[in-house]
Amino acid sequence: MSTTADQILTEIREANLSYLMLAQNLIRADREEALFRLGISEDTADMLAMLTPAQMLKIASGNTLLCRFRFDDDLVWGLLTNHGKSAANDSTSRLHASILMAGRHQEAA
Template sequence: MNADQILMEIREANLSYLMLAQSLIRADREQALFRLGISEETADLINVLSPAQMMKVASGNTLLCRMRVDDDMVWGLLTNHGKSAANDSVARLHASILMAGRHQEAA
């Protein structure tokens, strides 16, 4: 993959993220804040973006979204392969609880 392809992929990811974020915010604001890990102010800004503004913002060369999972324990819970389905469900629930707690700390 060359540099131009990478930039094109970043721009596509940015536009997809903004469209998804705007849709989530309009459908269920509180859930969107939690799922996206964004502040009220950021949600307000994304909510009022016009299509032209979204295209302009998305066209940058930096990803707008970021990995929220920056903890080895959470990654371990999310990628726990080879366990039973029941253990997988418990691990995912535990990871969700950990990430929810971090969202509350950030808010």
């Protein structure tokens, strides 16, 4: 395997561990907010909250990224990137994007 491929796998594993640790901390600190911010189900939150450090290391060591983008449409991306709009519209666009993503979280739950 090339050095670049090795580096990418290392970065995926680091991102996985960081994501699992963040998710667990969020769930333990404020479960409802964590469900919204992470876009996960109650069952997934239960499982993540109970993971031991050894289990997190084992899960994180895979070569597949555990987290993913919560949205995949042009409308949300356009609102978040705010291409060609003034700074005054930036907060309104981000608020609109947050509302859209919150609605999708409710649909998934």
